[in-house]
Amino acid sequence: MSQRSDLRRRRATLESEWSRWVPRMRTAGPKPSGFGALRHDVTESWERSLSSVDPARDSAPVADGGAVQQRWSGSPLRRPVDDLADELRSIAEDAGFVTAVTDESGTILWTCGGRTMRRRAERVNFAPGGRWDEPAMGTNALSLALRTGRPSSVFSAEHLVAALHGWVCYCAPVHGPDGDVLGVLDMSTTWDRSNPLAMSTVRSLVATIEARLRAEPPPLTPRSPKPVRLTCLGAEQAVREGVPLPLPPRQLEILTLLALDPDGFSPERLREALYGDRTVTASTFKAEISHLRRALDGGVTTRRYALTTPVSCDAAEVLRALEQGDAETALRLYRGPLLPRSAAPGIEAWRTHLEVAVRQAVLASTRPEHALRYGERAPYDTEVHEHALRLLDQRDTRRAIAVGRLATALRD
Known part of the structure; x- marks a missing residue:
């Protein structure tokens, strides 16, 4: 006192x-x-x-x-x-x-x-x-x-x-x-x-x-980190110098989230994006980060998680193409939903965002091949098939494809 x-x-x-x-x-x-x-x-x-x-x-x-x-x-x-x-x-x-x-x-x-x-x-x-x-x-x-x-x-x-x-x-x-x-x-x-x-x-x-x-020993001359290619649209694979990285699904989810948000995540935000309301121990969460960091030769920062290894990602490239108004490139790269097997809340949110953004770009496009290409992956989307028919000339033989898809979608 x-x-x-x-x-x-x-x-x-x-x-x-x-x-x-x-x-x-x-x-x-x-x-x-x-x-x-x-x-x-x-x-x-x-x-x-x-x-x-x-x-x-x-x-x-x-x-x-x-x-x-x-x-x-x-x-x-x-x-x-x-x-x-x-x-x-x-x-x-x-x-x-x-x-x-x-x-x-x-x-x-x-x-x-x-x-x-x-x-x-x-x-x-x-x-x-x-x-x-x-x-x-x-x-x-x-x-x-x-x-x-x-x-x-x-x-x-x-x-x-x-x-x-x-x-x-x-x-x-x-x-x-x-x-x-x-x-x-x-x-x-x-x-x-x-x-x-x-x-x-x-x-x-x-x-x-x-x-x-x-x-500490004298610092070694730093080596340039080896770039990683991440494919997460309709597929799940990370490749470095032509060799697939043996990443389990959870670490692929983390890598995808970090690639789509280069500013990085606080531990609390990344944990919520991965697990939502599920009860997961801190040691389990940190172990996943540690395993990914080792797989990337230390390419994930500590405290606030962000990538230091260069990672090119097809989903990020789709978003960049859409931002630039390049629907052609976006549709070429969009090969399916983001990590289709994932149920992580953060991945589901990005998956919906990408699907909606690509679909809106298709509906805004005046090129019928965009609607036809997207319609192949969305067989039950009647609005996309109708949009394709509006854009196709009456003598265009591709109308048969859009008519067939529309009929199937309406029947189901």
Whole structure:
């Protein structure tokens, strides 16, 4: 109870100092000095930051999402952080923290923590893509650690931005084997959970990451990933360099979903697209992802699932042709329903979307061969057969085909 009271008094004192000095400093007034509640490195950072950061801003600016994903894929920190991911998540969730890893510029590349804290952090863009360098977000533990190359903590109203006054952050830079700063590891939580042991934890984790970086062999020259051809319309096959990949149906479903949505899936969204309301253990779901990742030589990103291996897909090509108004190409490629045996909700939704889109393109076309070609795959679609008859000349011998199909459809 005494610790909570001390924290509350400290926060009130800092809020008072912030309210007193920050407005003055914004108008080029004197910076604070001689006040025990304000650290020199904090006030120096305030002074630097105010030229580019509005203390009233509500969240960090965000870098381009695709670029962030690429930077994390190529970051030297990724492998050691992935190796420690379970431990980092356990610490963050048990202690009520959000843990983040940035690159050398202060852009967050990876986070973990309990759902409640992550949602709270996301409101200020303390999430992948958020920029937390000093020119972008002012005084905070990440920006100080990057600037000084030393561990740093920032409590409540020591943050320049008022939206962060409810937080306390503990941060330490991660140095590569050559001594360069590669990024920082940060653990943040609400001010009332401030605990000096958090800094010890951050230092220990950073020491482990740095030890793993020193132990890693020099990086090999990356090989270009081998492209995969995915056929999922009326068939189910993935081929690489002429050799079929031995993917079971569930992994073909995952590959198809990722190919049709290149922006990728959160784990929750992909799991719902695969299983819907069915109860499936997390280990079963992750095992399917892991097996597909191995089959693609690591070509699926972690955390947010997306393809890094080039995959050409007939269904995606049909959609692209329709977007360009090329019904001829779309019909040539559309050889049947999407993964016809699949009952995955996400696949069923795409299957319906493709069927409706191709059919509408046929009905909008003025070329009778389009209706005839589609009608061969849709023998009971009377509207398509009638459309073919309207487009065919009375002397066109192909009318017999459309008449026969229409008669069959009406009889059944």
